[in-house]
Amino acid sequence: MSFTVEAGTRRLRLPHYLGYASGDAANNLAFSMTSLFLLVYYTDVVGMSAAAAGTLFLVIRVWDAFADVFAGRVVDATMTRWGKFRPFFLFGAVPLMLLSVATFTVPALAEGATAVLLAYLTYGLLGLVYSLVNIPYGSLASAMTQVPEERGRLAGFRMIGTASTMILLALVVAPQLQRFQGDPDGLQQSLLVTTALFGVVGVLLYLFLFRTATEQVPRTVAKVSLKQSLGTLRRNQPLMVLCVASLAFLCGMFALTTAQAYYARDVLQNANYIIVLTLLSSGAIFLIAPFIPWVIRTVGKKHGFVGFGAIGVVGGVVISLGPPSVPVVPLVGFGLVGVAVAGVNTLMWALEADTVEYGEWRTGVRTEGTTYALFSFTRKLGQAVGGAAAAYAIGIGGYVANAPAQSEAALWWITAAAGFLPAAFILVGIVLFLRYPLTEAAFAEMVEQTRARRADTRAGERKEVP
Numbered sequence: 001m002s003f004t005v006e007a008g009t010r011r012l013r014l015p016h017y018l019g020y021a022s023g024d025a026a027n028n029l030a031f032s033m034t035s036l037f038l039l040v041y042y043t044d045v046v047g048m049s050a051a052a053a054g055t056l057f058l059v060i061r062v063w064d065a066f067a068d069v070f071a072g073r074v075v076d077a078t079m080t081r082w083g084k085f086r087p088f089f090l091f092g093a094v095p096l097m098l099l100s101v102a103t104f105t106v107p108a109l110a111e112g113a114t115a116v117l118l119a120y121l122t123y124g125l126l127g128l129v130y131s132l133v134n135i136p137y138g139s140l141a142s143a144m145t146q147v148p149e150e151r152g153r154l155a156g157f158r159m160i161g162t163a164s165t166m167i168l169l170a171l172v173v174a175p176q177l178q179r180f181q182g183d184p185d186g187l188q189q190s191l192l193v194t195t196a197l198f199g200v201v202g203v204l205l206y207l208f209l210f211r212t213a214t215e216q217v218p219r220t221v222a223k224v225s226l227k228q229s230l231g232t233l234r235r236n237q238p239l240m241v242l243c244v245a246s247l248a249f250l251c252g253m254f255a256l257t258t259a260q261a262y263y264a265r266d267v268l269q270n271a272n273y274i275i276v277l278t279l280l281s282s283g284a285i286f287l288i289a290p291f292i293p294w295v296i297r298t299v300g301k302k303h304g305f306v307g308f309g310a311i312g313v314v315g316g317v318v319i320s321l322g323p324p325s326v327p328v329v330p331l332v333g334f335g336l337v338g339v340a341v342a343g344v345n346t347l348m349w350a351l352e353a354d355t356v357e358y359g360e361w362r363t364g365v366r367t368e369g370t371t372y373a374l375f376s377f378t379r380k381l382g383q384a385v386g387g388a389a390a391a392y393a394i395g396i397g398g399y400v401a402n403a404p405a406q407s408e409a410a411l412w413w414i415t416a417a418a419g420f421l422p423a424a425f426i427l428v429g430i431v432l433f434l435r436y437p438l439t440e441a442a443f444a445e446m447v448e449q450t451r452a453r454r455a456d457t458r459a460g461e462r463k464e465v466p
Contacts, residue, residue, distance in 0.1 A: 010216070012150050019212025020144075020154050021161035023089065023137050026205035028165035029198045030100040030130055034123070035257045035383065036166070036278075037173055038103070039391055041191065043401045045184040046106050046115055050399050054391030056120060057258075061384030064127035065377045071135035072373020083215040084368075085136035085143065092133040093206035097199030099126040104191045127380075133206075135376060139368035142353040143215040146447055148440065149293040155349035156289030159342060163285040170278035177261065178271035182402050217366075233374060235362045238438040239355035243378040245433035246348055249309065250382025251389065252316070252425030253341055256281070258390035259417035262399070266406045267324050267414055277334050284338035285346070292346050300440045301347050301354070302433070308347070309430040312340025316423025320415055330419075337422065348375075351436075354443055361446045364453070386425065393417040 042053040080087050103122045106115050141154050172194060180187035233239070260281070264273035295304040315336025322329030352375045360366045397413025399406060406414070 011147075012145055012154070012214075015212045016144065016214060017153060017157040019209050020141070021157040021164075022205040023140075023209035023213075024158045024161035025165045026093070026202040026209070027130070027134055027137060028162050028169075029202040029205075030096055030126065031134075032162070032166050032169055032257075033100065033173075033195065033198065034103065034126070035254065035387070036169055036261060036274075037177075037191075038123070039258055039387070040177065040261050041104060041187075042119065043399075045188050045191075046119060047184075047401070048116065048119075050391050050395035050401075052116070054388045054395060056116075056123070057391060058384050058388035060120065060123045060127060061380050061387065063124055064131060065380035065384065067128045067131040068135055068373045068376040068380055069370075070373075071131040072139075072370040072376075074132065075136050075139055075369030075373070076367055078369075082210075083213075085140045085215060086210050086213050088133055088136040089206045089210045089213070092129060093203045096126070096129045096133050097202045099129055100202075101192070101195045101199055102126075104195045105188075131376070135369060135373050137209070138349070138352070138376060139372040140213060140215070141349060142356040142366075142368050142372075143217045144213070146217055146357065148296055148350070148354075148443065151350045151353050152293040152296045152346070155346045155353075156285075156292045158349055159285040159346045160289055162345075163282040163342070166278055166282040167275075170275045170282075174261075174264075174271055174274035174278075177265065177274070181265070181271065182404075184402070233359070233367070233370060236355055236359045236371070238358050238436060239352075239371060239374065241433065241436045242348070242351050242355060243375055245305075245429045245436070246375070247378040247382050247385075247429075248425050248432055249312075249344055249429035250379050251386035252312070252422035252429070253345075254383045254386030255390040255425065256316075256337060256386075256418055256422040258387045259394065259414055259421075262394060262414045263319075263330075263418045266399075267411050267418075268327055268330075269324075273327075276331065280331060280335040281338040281341060284335065285342040288339060288342035289346060292343070292350075295343070295347075296350065296440070301351050302436050302439070305344055305347050305351070305433055305436075306430055308340045308343030309426050309433070310340075312337050312344070312426045313423045313430070315340060316419045316421075316426065318419070320419030320423075324411075324415075333419065340426065354438060357443065357447055357450065358438060361450050386422075389421060390417040393421065 039053055039057070042048045042056070043050055048056070075084065078084055078087070082090070099122065103126050106119050106122065141151060144154065145151060176187060176190045176194070180190060260277050261271070261274055264277055265271040315333045318333030318336060319330045322333055324330065352372060356366060356368050356371050359371055393413045394417055397410040399410045399414070
């Protein structure tokens with residue numbers, strides 16, 4: 001079904017897409033830095049056990065999830081001369097990047113139990129400020145356009161921003177892990193310089209996002225009350241299905257992300273393999289993103305989600321069964337998971353934007369902030385559960401920090417955390433998502449009805465003016 005642009009709005013141009021990509025690149029200079037390397041940092045530099053670090057991840061990421069809900073309410077209650085979302089990029093960039101540096105400075109500030117307490121404090125504050133920047137960023141897409149293909153393209157550019165940053169992180173940080181293996185002080189100093197440089201780059205990227213972002217989808221209510229937000233969420237079945245299915249999928253994705261550095265360094269016996277694994281698991285987005293609008297047009301978001309997810313299940317099994325002595329086999333598995341993550345994650349963002357329209361169609365109120373916050377809440381829970389599950393699995397295997405070699409049991413559990421565990425979570429996500437009710441045709445009809453209702457409201461308001 002063809003889609004028309006609503007009166008008063010315009011088609012997005014390349015600067016809008018590039019600006020949106022730069023926003024997620026900046027987000028991931030903080031977010032993916034912790035997802036990829038914070039567990040290694042806590043075990044090998046701070047000196048925590050894998051189990052203690054896993055508990056920290058679980059506690060702080062659940063805290064982050066509730067911080068997302070708080071941030072969603074702040075966003076829905078905000079309206080300024082810069083718009084609803086853009087001010088958060090302007091004022092949140094510097095605090096977020098400073099906290100990212102602080103999170104990787106724990107041993108330089110304290111030791112022992114105090115260092116662990118400081119790790120909770122810095123990581124917890126990072127999560128709160130990240131929510132206050134990321135929730136408006138994610139909510140922005142639904143306010144930029146209602147055209148499905150443009151939303152798919154925005155999601156694709158967003159994932160390109162994510163993948164670019166993750167590849168950059170691997171290229172910069174992986175050699176440091178290899179060079180300073182067994183030298184926690186050297187690794188600490190190296191990461192301090194690295195995160196400081198990333199902080200400067202991140203602030204510049206947020207400023208570019210602020211400059212290029214546009215909020216043009218009409219809204220009937222500028223500031224949304226808590227009652228209106230909750231009423232919209234209660235009646236939004238597509239959002240609920242998307243959240244529970246995404247939770248399972250993201251548990252698998254973050255389990256793999258958490259175990260990836262250990263798999264490269266200890267199973268494949270070379271930390272520089274992190275670069276290869278990241279290129280395979282994150283670089284796939286450069287191949288997949290251009291085809292997402294085509295996937296949406298031909299098979300729809302729902303079937304695309306299920307199909308990409310199935311590829312991920314196969315990839316996880318290949319990682320676990322592939323012999324490390326023949327690295328090409330598990331590398332193929334990482335590539336398959338990369339295709340799955342690229343496809344499903346990109347479709348998730350487009351699906352979430354669609355649920356905003358569904359909520360407005362049911363209630364007459366747009367709640368981008370709260371809707372995205374609930375979706376992000378489940379993403380943070382996925383990060384918490386997936387990251388903690390991988391950390392616990394590594395701990396069960398008997399991982400020993402800074403040891404020249406790990407036991408066979410430790411290597412098996414690291415491999416399972418990178419392969420079987422993600423495959424199982426993704427399979428559950430596929431089964432849950434089969435209940436998603438919103439088709440492409442139904443979405444287009446729903447948006448047209450909402451537009452007509454808005455037009456009737458505006459006409460009625462004009463008649464009441466004396």
